[in-house]
Every structure is written in structure tokens, then in C-alpha cells.
Amino acid sequence: MAAAATAAGAPAVAAAAAGSGAGGAASAAGSGSGSGSGGGTGGAASAGPGGSGPGVLIGDRLYSGVLITLENCLLPDDKLRFTPSMSSGLDPDTETGLRVVGCELIQAAGILLRLPQVAMATGQVLFQRFFYTKSFVKHSMEHVSMACVHLASKIEEAPRRIRDVINVFHRLRHLREKKKPVPLLLDQDYVNLKNQIIKAERRVLKELGFCVHVKHPHKIIVMYLQVLECERNQHLVQTSWVASEDSF
Numbered sequence: 349m350a351a352a353a354t355a356a357g358a359p360a361v362a363a364a365a366a367g368s369g370a371g372g373a374a375s376a377a378g379s380g381s382g383s384g385s386g387g388g389t390g391g392a393a394s395a396g397p398g399g400s401g402p403g404v405l406i407g408d409r410l411y412s413g414v415l416i417t418l419e420n421c422l423l424p425d426d427k428l429r430f431t432p433s434m435s436s437g438l439d440p441d442t443e444t445g446l447r448v449v450g451c452e453l454i455q456a457a458g459i460l461l462r463l464p465q466v467a468m469a470t471g472q473v474l475f476q477r478f479f480y481t482k483s484f485v486k487h488s489m490e491h492v493s494m495a496c497v498h499l500a501s502k503i504e505e506a507p508r509r510i511r512d513v514i515n516v517f518h519r520l521r522h523l524r525e526k527k528k529p530v531p532l533l534l535d536q537d538y539v540n541l542k543n544q545i546i547k548a549e550r551r552v553l554k555e556l557g558f559c560v561h562v563k564h565p566h567k568i569i570v571m572y573l574q575v576l577e578c579e580r581n582q583h584l585v586q587t588s589w590v591a592s593e594d595s596f
Contacts, residue, residue: 427480436485446484450475453493453520454500460516461508463501470562471500474552481555488548490517495548503560510545514538 433443451472458468474496479487494517501508518532532538553560569588573579 431480432483433479433485436483438483438485443479443484446489447476447479450479450489450493453490453517454497456520457493457497457513457516460519461497461501461512463497463506463508464504466564466566467500467504467506468497469564469566470503470560471496473562474500474556474560478552478555482551487551488544490521491544491548492552493517494545495552498545499549499552499560503562510542514541514545 431443433446434440454471454475455468458465458471471493475493478492478496494513498508498510498513501513515532519529522529570579573581573585573588578584
């Protein structure tokens, strides 16, 4: 899973270095294990390991101590092998199952909400990143999934009302449990759930250090297909697209 290392709980927004050949800021997430290599361009200098400290100097402006580069956008192997959920006593198979279910929920909810595919993919990436910094034991998988859908819809400029997100997940829950759909009442339980989703969204932003930029593989796949002159090979195009979707 592509998840970056940033200082967990860092209150600041990461700055994307605008130098030549940077290729854009890489995606960020996760635990405070960042390499902090000052790989940014335009004279960026990282202060301290993991990009923490007084900040990052880019040109004549001092930015916060969260620096995202191509060198520190992936979690190290030790963080992937021993996650916060495992430290809470959750076995790896169960954690993997929860990750799969969460991503499937985000995909299904995105379809019902008529979100663009890029928004669903962004929500899945945010979901994966969050649970490399926090445990499934201590945080509701469903609440975080709902928060990631709502947040991703705003990031990808296709905002949906939080009420619609809640209604869609309510419908999906009944389908999973094979129960007759029942309308969601606007009672105190609904208000409490809405507040929990808002808090979960804030928690996701905080844990990711407000670094929610995501680079998706879809454009790269199209480019390679065109370079190889295979864009008219429907089977290859479909297989490549499905493989990119499964990677989330």
C-alpha cells in the first residue's frame, strides 16, 4: 500500500516543493517514521529527522516541518510488517480482511453516490494511510470509511453531503446483513452518528498531517498504453485498469 511517512498528529499542512524535475509532491501518510530526506527542490532544507523541527526553508519562506518527497513517500518494511493494529493484538489476516472490507465499502458507496472513480480511489488511499498510524481495535472501520468518502469527495471537487454518505452506508449495511431496507430516521442516533463521522474526518486529517494529496496510477497506465500503441487493445486496457483498482 502506498502510504507515506509524516509526523503523526502534526498540525501543519505540507508544502509541495515547486522546483524543476520534482514531478509533484508524492502522497503522504502515516506514522512518525519519515525519512525526512530533504529531497525537495528549489533549495529545500529539512530540519531534523522525519521532517520535524523548526520547519523547511524553501526559497525565502519557512514552511512547517512536514516535507513530502519521492524519497519518503513509502512506509518502511518494518512499519508494514508490524502495524498499530498488530500491536493491539489483532492478527494480520483479520487486519487484511478489515482493510479489504473498508475499501470495498468505499468503492460501493462511491458508486451509489455517483462519485468519480478518482474520488473513490482517493478515499481508499486515505483509509489505508490512516490505519497505518492507528489501530482497527481503537477506531471504527465503518466510521473511518464514511469519513474518508466524505473527505475524498471534497478533495476531488465532487462534494457530497454528509447526510447522503450516511444514508448510503446505512443502505449498504442492510444489504450486507440481508435485511429489509429501513429508512434512516433523523433522530438523536442520527445526530450522534453524524457527529462521530465529523470527528473521524478531523482525526484522519490530523493523523495524516493534512497531507491528503494522492497520485493515482490511472494517468500513467493510459500513457504507457499509448507509448506501447496498445490503447485499442480492449482486453489489455481492461486488465490494466482492474489491476490498478485492485492495488488500493
